[in-house]
Amino acid sequence: MIWQIDLLLLTLVVICGVTTIFLKDLLAATLVFSVYSFLMCLLWAEMGAVDVAFTEATVGAGVSTMLFIATILRTTRRSKD
């Protein structure tokens, strides 16, 4: 594997993570989290963990995000922190 790509992905992951935490709009935060999951999935695929990457793609970036969005749409998008 190529460590430059690895590092780039890792940096992006950290950026996405921080953004998720500090976005005030929960819907946006959830979508950023979905991106985060997807980057993670890439990272793992690149590390040779295809099964985990597959699962993360379906669960983390897919279903989990849908569940978050469903809840946020039924409750509120606002967050004070």
Place this chain on the structure above:
Amino acid sequence: MNVEPSIWPLAAVLISLLGTVPILLSDRRPNLREAWTVLISLGKFAIIAAMLPAVLEGGGYRFTLAEVLPGVAIALRVDAMGMYFALVASFLWILTSIYSIGYMRALNEHDQTRYYASFAVAMSATIGVAFSANLLTLYLFYEMLSLSTYPLVTHKQDDEARSAGRKYLTYLLGTSVAFTLPAMILIYTLTGTLDFTAGGILAGKADASTVSLLLVLLVFGFAKAAVMPLHGWLPAAMVAPTPVSSFLHGVAVVKVGVFSILRVVFFIFGTGLLADLNLGVVLTTLASITIIVASLVALTQDNLKRRLAYSTIGQLSYMILGAGMLTAAGMTGGLLHLSMHAFGKITLFLCAGAIYIAAHKSNISEMDGLGRRMPVTYGAFFLASLSIIGMPPLGGFLSKWSLVIGAIDGGQLLLVAVVLVSSLLNAAYFFPIVYRGFFARAAEGNGREEVREAPVLCLIPLSITALFCLGLFLWPSLALQLIQLVVSP
């Protein structure tokens, strides 16, 4: 010296515990219920008396229920000391039961079934303490006694009774958990056993400071003995009905406290060890202070039962004093005083109850002239107070005499003074009561003329106990025989 395994000790303990079942079942039928109570008390006394011959021959019985800790079982053992205490307690229980019937009916008290049931449980616990083979079993029954007497103390169920009950449990449970339990565990770590062994188990296993720590912990841990400053529960508990007070003072609770202290002094520490380490002085000092202070406080009390309560506090410490002298005569005196005081004090309480039933008076200042209306009661009261003061020809004389001899034997002349001074104080707080009863003129128009003697069910027990005060002076041989077995086995 053969100690046989036998079911009898268990039967002696359990009979009244199981007796609660028919008592509870005959809730709606007072006659049947009280018949059960008396029957059980008689049965209990019979069982205990049946074990007496073997004990007098130097043997005994034992019963092991379950070994709960390595080397420590829940076990019962009948020996001379336990037998001595059990005999006194179970005999007096019969009388207290009979008296209770009269008292409770006369005052038409509520919740009598609960009363009799708790009474029976408490009696089981008392005999359990007497027959315990080790400290753990003793602790078990000691706690059982504290808990089962709680409904008795709080029988009135008003605010005063509640606060008294709270005080009662706080003192008794608090000290037993905070002092006795750690002491017990410490002894177990030091010796690996808790069995009561003649001559003690601690010798050579602990240094002087540990032993003295244990001694202090245990003397205060058995707060039922009401050694000052842990005596506060006793006057408070006087809110209970009078039969309960007499039960507390005469038959069970306080005696259990003293008995427990004597048990550990003789059978855990061993008098030899205490003498070697010169620790008897701890006991005698605590006891002397309690005796004098309690007697002084008693002088200031106007409520008859409270005065008797403080008197009890003082008298209890005589027994500890006797043990602390560490001489044969002193120990004899202490043990002897256990029964002498039991008979004396129970008479006094029964009399106080009889006065309350007959005249509804509980303060001494209001009892002027009552003696002439209630000669039997006051006569018994007079005899009993003489016994407690220590006048011949009454039982109390024997024990106090023995104590004085013991003090002289041990060369502790200060203790002689303590005994004598306190006897004078005893006289000072008892004689005015009798004097007022017979000689003082009551104020006019307070209905003194209508006052009659209490019901006959009350009078019989108190006459019997009063006569026993006399009888024990004349025929103390059984008691002395048993005590002899304890003091010099």
Place this chain on the structure above:
Amino acid sequence: MKRIALISTLFAGALLIWGTRDFPSWGDPNAPASRHVSPTYIERTVEETHIPNAVTSVLGDYRGYDTMFETVVIFCAGIVVISVLRRPDA
């Protein structure tokens, strides 16, 4: 509250980073994790289970007990969500 959170986070992070000191280098084929148990799975999976995907064979067979409970976990989640949210009549 936030301060406590920050302090405990930093503490936990520092502890974890300190802990990585003894770790084998990343991607080291001689790391204990790569040498002790796992080679056996890789070498024997086809022979013992006829499953060439080592992940599936470990998941379904060697560590099937874990996977059984994993399925139970997700089943539980479904039941919990139903019992928390769903109206009884639906």
Place this chain on the structure above:
Amino acid sequence: MKTDHSLPQDRPIGPSLIIEVGVRIMIPFIQLFGLYVIAHGHYSPGGGFQGGVVLGASFILMAIAFDLKTSLRFFSLRANAVMASSGVFIYTGTGVLCALVGGMFLDYSALDAILTLGPVEWRSMGVFIVELGVGLAVTAIMASLFWDLSSGGDMDKGL
């Protein structure tokens, strides 16, 4: 950031032909893919869980593109509960069965006693059976999770 707080069902969103047709075409393929993932877990990445999630996602997609009622027509709540339970039961039951026929718990090779395939082949077979169970359970639970969360539990209107 300015946000719109009204719930989506208050907003008029007309049915979009493109989405509806697209989804209608896609769903069978997604489900086929899900089944493939479950079945082919032995030879390629995937397995019961991943396949189950894909299958579940097909119902989620249905619920989003049409509405919740439509997806419930294809997959009733009762069938869902039975499927979830039976999925996990298949796994557990296989384990117990292995124990009952004389092996250890979850020792698939013991099933050879029922039908002779050879212990190793039975291991492969056993893994397939349990993966199937996992797939069933996960499909059902994923769909049910989404239904409940998107409708607040009343199974009335979706998002």
Place this chain on the structure above:
Amino acid sequence: MSPTNLHMYALAAPLIGAFAVMVVGRYSRRAVAPLVLGVLSFSFAAALTVFLQVLSGGGFRYVVGNWLAPYGIELSVDHLGSLMQLLVSGVALTASVSAVKSVAKDLEDRQHLFFTLYLILIAGLHGLVLTADAFNVYVLLEIASITAYGLIALGKGRAVVSSFNYVIMGSTGACFYLLGIGYLYILTGTLNMADLARIIPTLESGAALATAFSFCIVGLWIKMAFFPLHVWLPNAYSDMPDGAAVLVAPLMTKVTIYLMIRFMFSIFSPAYEFIQHAGVQQIVVGVAAVGIVCASAMALAQKNLRRMLTYLIVAEVGYMVGGVWLANAQGMTGAILHIVNDALMTLCLFLAVSAIAYHEGALDFHRLRGLYRRMPVTMAAFTVGALSMIGVPPTCGFFSKWYLILGGIEAGQWLYVGALIFSSLVNAVLFFRVIEIAYFRMPDADAPGTGHGAVQVREAPAMMLQPLVVAAAALIGVGLATGPLVQHVIRVALPGGF
């Protein structure tokens, strides 16, 4: 002895029962109770048989799927494990008898969901006490936790908030544990406890090992609500439906403590914890002592019976954690004995609470007035439970406290000994306050002395009283059987060379 599958059946029965309840319960409410009780009775009988077999023939290790350790997942059916399995199944059976009744009242239309979760939780606990695989512990902990979240959320009022807090705290704990396991895996390459125990002494004890150990332990501490990580517990446990509380309160914390013992002595060794890091031991025992005191003090401040009991659970956790970290045989014996005893005591008290709540609803102290007259049997059993909590012989609470104090003295941990005695005193105050209210205060204006029959006796249904009486009897029975229990089971089971 030769391995049998009985312990697996004991585990699988509630699990399969759960699926059956889920399916059947939709159609017939009446079938739920017999199904649950049947399954749990079977499980109990199986666990009892296994326990007796282990007693006579010794423990064994069981390999799931017939893959030899460390390749497959191993279970250890030894003295300790089968004792715990017996405890779990016994408590579960007793609790479920009562739960069947109270749930039928509280959650009429969600019974089948409740009992599905309930049975899975029991299965999870069975799994937890048997497993000898570090990662398996994580999965099973999550099963137990997720079902517990659900059971809590079925409560009334703010139960959902309590449950959510529990979710966050519980997940933190689980993540910490998983982190620790990850570190261990990176260092050793195995997850089997025995294998880990074999490899760890060969590693040089350094930063990674210490981190792994501390994260796992802290994770478990969060899960067991060890002071000061206990904040989630009182709310969660007091807002649960009664039917759930009688199961969760006695077992969850206790099983987690058992896991801590397994972790500390089956993976690591006393040499690692107590000799190489002796300072830590001092700190933990100290924190345990402080925790006991604080939790007892907080229990004093409560005005609701159930909340008071939840704080006592926190205090009892301090007892056991402290006992384990005393690092001597007496303390360990005390801790293991207290796991058994505390489970039974908590069971008895919570069953009593649930029986009281059946008619009375909320359990604020002022509503307990006159309870001795209305519910004499319940209150008698409650009193037995209270005495055991205080530590009055011959109830079992006394004996475990005895061993713990013995251990404390042996280790010279006077602070801990003092805390134990202090908490006994506080328990006495706490329970006698309750008993006094229930005994003296009249609920209505009927004057004392009106005699019998003034207050109607209104006990909970027999289905709730019977388990309560059984539990109270068990307290005394186990107390009297302490000697054999310690000698034949716990002494044999003492892990790690004590």
Place this chain on the structure above:
Amino acid sequence: MDAILSEIIAKYNYWIYVVLMMIGFYAMIGKNNLVKKLLGMNIFQTAIILMFISSGVKKGGLIPVLDKQAALEHGVNSALINNPVPHVLMLTAIVVSVSVTGVALALMQRIYRRYGTLEENEILEKMDR
């Protein structure tokens, strides 16, 4: 300098995961919004997964799906294949994480229905009242 560099090369993966874990952990206990807490929990979980997966990597390793025929005939060189065990473990962990997420989201909806907010301090205020 070289030593430090090689240390960085060898460990940076682990450090990044610690950073992610800290983000997640902070959000879990420090954030006020319940959704944020939950997102934090998911980040925490993925961080752990990252750590596990990293531990299974071998330099130049292949994915752990073998060729059946080749394996039966020639055997397998395990040094060339990534460690499958962490993958298996993490599949389980992902399932657990999505389960917990589902449960927590359901609870959140109920909380919102009851208190009308998802901020923890506001919920606590309303609870006291």
